[in-house]
Amino acid sequence: MTQNRDQGTLGDLVLKVRSKNAGPFWVTIDIFCDRPEVFARVRNTLSSATVAQLYQVPEQLLKRFDIDDLRVIKFSLPRPVIQGSAADRDMHGAQYAALLEEYPLT
Amino acid sequence: MPTRVLVPSGVLGLGFDRKALARGVAMRPDIICIDGGSTDSGPFSLGAGVSKYSRAATKSEWRTLMQARAQAGVPLVIGTAGTCGTDSTVDWMYEITVELARELGQSLKIARLYSSQPVARVADALADGRIDPLTPAPEIELDRLGNIVALAGAEHIQAALATGADIVIAGRTTDTATIAALPLSRGDAAGGAWHGAKIAECGALCSTNPTSGVIMVDFDQTGFTVEPMAETAACTPHSVSAHMLYENSDPFRLYEPGGYLDVTAARYSALDDRRVRVEGSSWVPGPYTVKLEGARIAGYQTTILAILRNQHYVANAQAWIDRLTAFLLAEIETRMGLTTADYQLEFRLIGASGALGSLENRTGDPVELGVLGIITARSQAEAGEIGKLINPFVLHYPLTDDEELPTFAFPYSPATTDRGALYEFALNHVMHLDDPMTAFRIELTEIGAEVPA
DSSP: OOHHHHTSBHHHHSSEEEEEESSTTEEEEEEEOOSHHHHHHHHHHOOHHHHHHHTTOOGGGOEEEEETTTTEEEEEEEOSSOTTSTTOSOTTOTTTHHHHHTOBOO | OOEEEEEOOSSTTSOOOHHHHHHHHHTOOSEEEEEEEOSTTOSHHHHHTOOSSOHHHHHHHHHHHHHHHHHHTSOEEEEEEEETOOHHHHHHHHHHHHHHHHHHTOOEEEEEEEOBOOHHHHHHHHHTTOEEEOSSOOOOOGGGOOOEEEOBOHHHHHHHHTTTOSEEEESSBOTTHHHHHHHHHTTOOHHHHHHHHHHHTTGGGGSSOGGGOOEEEEEOSSEEEEEESSTTOOOOHHHHHHGGGTTOSOSSEEEETTEEEEOTTOEEEESSSSOEEEEOOEEEEOOOEEEEEEEEEEEEEEEEEEEEOSHHHHHTHHHHHHHHHHHHHHHHHHHHOOOTTTOEEEEEEETTTTTTGGGOOOOOOOSOEEEEEEEEESSHHHHHHHHHHHHHHHHHOOSSTTSOOOOOBOOSSSSEEEEEEEEEEOOOEEEEOSSGGGGOEEEEEEESTTSOO
16 A cells, blocks of 8 residues: 555565465465455565475475465465474464565565 | 255364354255364374364264254264264264263164274285375385374265264264265265365355354255355355365365366356355366375473573573583483484474474564473383473573573473373375275164163
């Protein structure tokens, strides 16, 4: 809306970013863009390489869906650590979203 | 034949709107289906073979559903009973059902569908080349596998319903199988049956008021119509289609035993301001495989929690942890003869990187920091012993040699907590079956005053 907001984070721009387990071995992240112009902007500026780097997974394992009808961009990736393993810190995978939410979208 | 399926909520134990349920029952459904679990809370339930939900919550909600079933005069089906759907949780759910039947004075035919898999069956299938890994799949270590379940499909629920059961208590099933089973057996569109089942499996999560729970789906030869039962809720084309995103790695394709659902061509349209019609989804038949879930013990844990409030220690927390850890590893080796090949010791900084660990990319200026120490060892006794050994140092260890001994805040006495076994998921595979029923079994019981036990 304001210039300041547009220069902010992805979370400032979109309606919602959420993440959740998709089974014990995958996590899926949905970016709800709400408005078509926001969807277009996120689709054009947020690269899969950026997301792979944020979650430290090889880019070729990342699945990306740009869903026009819903104005949603969805990423699915193998969990950085398997759900419930000794190294897991987030059983439901719902806090992974914070990394994308806070990503500065320029 | 059109089939009306009432779904009281996304899972038994989470609650639902009772008025909405009554409204659903009054609309004369053909069946009532509810899910009883998932892997979403982690491997403990499957590993231990116990429900994560309390018996009291389960029993009180199941009582309401058993009354609704009696009133509607149609079958009541629960899938993945007791969170993980092992044979032990099916029997737990059966006991609750028998207790309630006595309390409510109901005579019932109850079918139990068992999904647990003996290791030997998996070993045989592996040797025969009938197990395929999914991505990513852990290495199968047969001698370490504990509880294993196979996810039953619509065929298994249909077989249980064919016994004439009033109530079906199913072990592990796919999230959708209980809902899709009856529409499929009555010849409704297969694409619509699976798609509608997926939309309804989380109850009112596909509506504008997720906590209201209750959803009705009408299946027919060309698709399905979904409607929330709470008057405060509405289904919109957006709320319904967006549900395909939820906990799904691929929002267009959903694998089930015997094929997959493809919703690429699905069309969602509003019938009015609260009902949505969906057509165009397709079912693509494939080999008959069932997904396997398994758990194994990865050690035993003891934890310790300390809170740093002193700003000198808050500012230097990671350096303190690094120095403390090096000291403790040496102490544990000297005093117990154990090396890190035998156990793991990890400290996590809550308030700095507790949730994201090495992925965390922000720093802040916290008022205080929690230090969570996690010990994973080969036995509970060993983990507990390491916990006791490190306890005084976690309390008092200084940042440098030339400063006074600090004392941090411990919220508990004793400072350590034994957590028991650490389970981990050990399978992400599918098993090919020649006949869907070979890996599952059904037991039928009649209970009631006039039928001897």
